[in-house]
Amino acid sequence: MDLGLAGRTAVVPGASSGLGLAVARELAAEGANVVLAARRGDLLWEHAAQLPAALPVELDLTEQGAPQRLVDAATERFGRVDVCVLNGGGPAPRSAQEVTTEELAEAMHTQLLVHQQLAMAALPGMRERGWGRIVAVGSSFVQQPAPTMVGSNAGRAALASYLKTLAAEVAADGVTVNMVLPGRIDTERVAALDRATAERTGVTPQQARDQAIAAIPTGRLGTPEEFAAVVTFLASARASFVTGSQVRCDGGFLRSL
Numbered sequence: 573m574d575l576g577l578a579g580r581t582a583v584v585p586g587a588s589s590g591l592g593l594a595v596a597r598e599l600a601a602e603g604a605n606v607v608l609a610a611r612r613g614d615l616l617w618e619h620a621a622q623l624p625a626a627l628p629v630e631l632d633l634t635e636q637g638a639p640q641r642l643v644d645a646a647t648e649r650f651g652r653v654d655v656c657v658l659n660g661g662g663p664a665p666r667s668a669q670e671v672t673t674e675e676l677a678e679a680m681h682t683q684l685l686v687h688q689q690l691a692m693a694a695l696p697g698m699r700e701r702g703w704g705r706i707v708a709v710g711s712s713f714v715q716q717p718a719p720t721m722v723g724s725n726a727g728r729a730a731l732a733s734y735l736k737t738l739a740a741e742v743a744a745d746g747v748t749v750n751m752v753l754p755g756r757i758d759t760e761r762v763a764a765l766d767r768a769t770a771e772r773t774g775v776t777p778q779q780a781r782d783q784a785i786a787a788i789p790t791g792r793l794g795t796p797e798e799f800a801a802v803v804t805f806l807a808s809a810r811a812s813f814v815t816g817s818q819v820r821c822d823g824g825f826l827r828s829l
Contacts (some may be wrong), residue, residue, distance in 0.1 A: 576809025578603030579589045582655035583646050583694065584770040585633050589614040591709055592659045594796030598804045604655065607646040607703070609633065625650075633660060634682050639690035652701065653731060655807045656694040658687040658708035662761065663723030669732035671722050683727025688734060691749075694741065704747035705807040706737055712755045712822050720772070732818060750806045750817035755822025756784055760791040789824035 582599045583771060586592035594754055600606045600623040608616050613630030620626040627649045631638050646653050663679040691706050698704025714732045717725035739749035758761050769780040773789035784794060802821045805811055 573810065575602050575804065577655075577804070577807065579605070580654040581605040581646060581650040582605065582657065582807065583607045583609065583642060583653050583690075584657045584659065585609045585642070585661040585690070586661065586709075588612040588619065591754065591757065591759060591796055591799055592657070593619060594800035595657055595659070595709075595803045596626070597623065598797070598800035599807065600626060602804060602808070605650045607642070607649070607653075609642050616724065617734050622738065630634060633690070634686050637812070639686060640693045642690065643693040644792055647697070652697055653694045654698070654701075654703060655705045655707070656691060656698075657803065657807070658706065660686065660709075662711070663721075665720045665725070665765065665772075667720050668722045676723060678727065679723030679727040680730065686729045686732065686774070687731055691735075691738065695747065698747045699742060699745040702746040704742075704745075706738075706747065706749045707803050707806045708732075708749075708751040709803070710751040710753045710818065712753050712820065712826055714751070714753055714818065715820075716826050717829070720768075734749075736763050736816050743815050746812075748806070748811065750811075750814060750816070751818045752799065753818055753820045753822065753826075754794065754799050754807065755825040756788060756793050757799050757821075758795055762793065787825060788822070792823070794821060794823055 582604045584592055584596040587608035588598045596606045596608050605625040607627045608620050609629045610616055611632050616628035619621050620628040629645050694779055711728050713725045714728050735749050766780040767777045770777045
């Protein structure tokens, strides 16, 4: 299947590792120009050098003005931004009672406001050209909040609500807006959460991992490549009638329809 991404330009934050890197590689494999952004510049340059048409941009997306600078850098190099992936790290584990007001405010900044700013920076050009894709990396916590992940629960759910509203506003302009909900994907972030669970519950990290896998019907963790394939499809020309949607990639972890 030709996804129609050859020659398109995609911006992918958090691309130095994990899901962001996997998405960048998958988009590049489909012929897209890829702008990789993250704070770890050394890794970005290394990864970008392995892709056919890539621009590494070292920045902290949470800093003031960084989302616009990222879109400007992509436009200067490739002339346009066609695909905007909303991706970034998640807050530290906290329960609803132990999280502070300051921590919750920070979570809303990093999980909602920064992504809103990036989408707004990329959107005018997309609407003008009549084609664009905004794909957010969410979490299964959007639909099933986790007990100790209140910052991620609240911030990503707020982003989902914002994007659902945005999707209806820009659909007639040829711009689709969707969110992919990863379950437990085999990344360092998930490994860190397993370590946090082990420390909190008194088991080993491997036991925490095994317990989590036992709750997944497929009986394993997902791979970053499997997740990236879903994002890439939603970013493609083939997904032109899919918008305002949340697509799960969780091995059946969420039991609701």
